[in-house]
Amino acid sequence: MSRGARLLAVAGATAVAVALVAIYVADFLAANPTPLRAAPAPRGAQLTLQTVASYGHDPHPDWVSYLARDGSGKWHHTTIFKVPAHALVRVTVYQYDTATGLRNPFWSQVRGTVGNTMTVDGRTLHALPPDDASHTFAIPELGVSVPLKGVGDNAPNQCSVAPCTAAQAHTTVTFTFRTGNPGRFRWQCFVPCAASFVFGNGGPMQSIGWMDGYVQVV
Amino acid sequence: MTSNLAPAAAPSGEPHIRRLIVIWVVLSAIGVALVVFALGPHMPPWTFSDEARDQRNINIMLAALATPVLLAVWMALVYSIVAFRQRGVAIVDGTPIHGGGRLEVAWIVVTTLIVVSLAVAGTAALFGTTKGAGGGQGPDPLAVPHGSLPPLQVQVIGQQWAWTFRYPAFGGVETTQIAIPAGRVIALHVTSLDVNHSFWAIRLGVKADAIPGSDNVAFVRPRRPGSFRIRCAELCGLWHGHMFTTGLVLTPAAFSSWIRRQVVANAAATRTLPPYSTHYFPEPLRRAG
Ligand SMILES: [Cu+2]
Ligand SMILES: [Cu+2]
Numbered sequence: 001m002s003r004g005a006r007l008l009a010v011a012g013a014t015a016v017a018v019a020l021v022a023i024y025v026a027d028f029l030a031a032n033p034t035p036l037r038a039a040p041a042p043r044g045a046q047l048t049l050q051t052v053a054s055y056g057h058d059p060h061p062d063w064v065s066y067l068a069r070d071g072s073g074k075w076h077h078t079t080i081f082k083v084p085a086h087a088l089v090r091v092t093v094y095q096y097d098t099a100t101g102l103r104n105p106f107w108s109q110v111r112g113t114v115g116n117t118m119t120v121d122g123r124t125l126h127a128l129p130p131d132d133a134s135h136t137f138a139i140p141e142l143g144v145s146v147p148l149k150g151v152g153d154n155a156p157n158q159c160s161v162a163p164c165t166a167a168q169a170h171t172t173v174t175f176t177f178r179t180g181n182p183g184r185f186r187w188q189c190f191v192p193c194a195a196s197f198v199f200g201n202g203g204p205m206q207s208i209g210w211m212d213g214y215v216q217v218v
Numbered sequence: 219m220t221s222n223l224a225p226a227a228a229p230s231g232e233p234h235i236r237r238l239i240v241i242w243v244v245l246s247a248i249g250v251a252l253v254v255f256a257l258g259p260h261m262p263p264w265t266f267s268d269e270a271r272d273q274r275n276i277n278i279m280l281a282a283l284a285t286p287v288l289l290a291v292w293m294a295l296v297y298s299i300v301a302f303r304q305r306g307v308a309i310v311d312g313t314p315i316h317g318g319g320r321l322e323v324a325w326i327v328v329t330t331l332i333v334v335s336l337a338v339a340g341t342a343a344l345f346g347t348t349k350g351a352g353g354g355q356g357p358d359p360l361a362v363p364h365g366s367l368p369p370l371q372v373q374v375i376g377q378q379w380a381w382t383f384r385y386p387a388f389g390g391v392e393t394t395q396i397a398i399p400a401g402r403v404i405a406l407h408v409t410s411l412d413v414n415h416s417f418w419a420i421r422l423g424v425k426a427d428a429i430p431g432s433d434n435v436a437f438v439r440p441r442r443p444g445s446f447r448i449r450c451a452e453l454c455g456l457w458h459g460h461m462f463t464t465g466l467v468l469t470p471a472a473f474s475s476w477i478r479r480q481v482v483a484n485a486a487a488t489r490t491l492p493p494y495s496t497h498y499f500p501e502p503l504r505r506a507g
Binding site for chain 2 (some may be wrong): 103104105106107108109124126127129140141143154161186190194201204205206207208
């Protein structure tokens, strides 16, 4: 092979390798869902979420997921939320999934919210029986951790396609947390609520946009 | 092997070996002094705990031993480039060397002595000073440190993706932060609830695997109050990179009030916890899935 041909081959192979890396990085960056801004509310913001046992659409119809509602009442498949800094963020979660139970009952206690409490269907609680948890909403770096009560296994009219509606079986969980300085904080669910590897820590538990995301304090 | 090239004219009469030895001794003396006294105090994992200090001392010893070897190699290279450089246009081989039995015996004996004494020193340190080198000794530790008080048990629980800590001596309370008293031997019982994690607190000199179903015991005696960074050192999923936190070493009095506050603050969770156990996996079986 001539020197020119060899140079061309090396340059070509390098270009292909660089292109593959670029595509991988671009795909990784684009994989994150679009952030949703929490609706303004007195002294802060209101974040309205729902959880559904199975999303019901592509790319993973059978994956468990969170969704978020914008100011106009439309539901979006995202787990990246923008909330104001140094403000009170009131969170309402419509919980449509049944209970899975906590792997570590430690997370049954409400932590890091105003008063270290939540309300479940209007009742104020400090903790939940660990087996009743369907998911948790936890922002570890802010110390926020709230277990979410599942609907009964035999509840009528259960939801299996997002977005779920008020007429379908659900529990309503509310809590408020205070934000500090701006920053990006990851949040996650601590219930092994998905499928596959070791009792349910695979798939949606490992994917931003489903059971994990970011709270962007801006 | 013979060369079909004309042997280079060896610079004759020059005392290369004696010169090399003199340079090597001088450089080694300077190098070892620099390693021990200038670099040594800054070597990780520093001196925050007994174990960290002993590991650092071993790092200093290894670096000090390696320095003369490294200098010998570099010096031989540089000296050869300068003294035995082929000048002029002809590129020819040097004179072939045959035999050299005394030299061979010498380097085999010296390297064997170095390696064997390092093995002896390392093994002695594992049992004597570093007490398992902070790596975790599994459920039945062989090297147990002795203190005036029995070791304080602290369970380290890895889970996707957080560390929690359990104190069996204080009602089995579980916390999201770890605090330990200065001056007392701590027995860290490291385990996991799901996949493998690794509890790495470099300033404590501890890096112990967190394995589900296993009780990995690592000892540490922090020497003074302060804080230490904890990271997960085993790729464990989506938020592996976020699995860090800060631990505290407190005075015994401050630790007493800290743990009392934790018992109160986590009372609701403690009531729901399973009894303290050295490991929790694979229970609870009926959950999840
Ligand atoms: Cu979940
Ligand atoms: Cu980990």
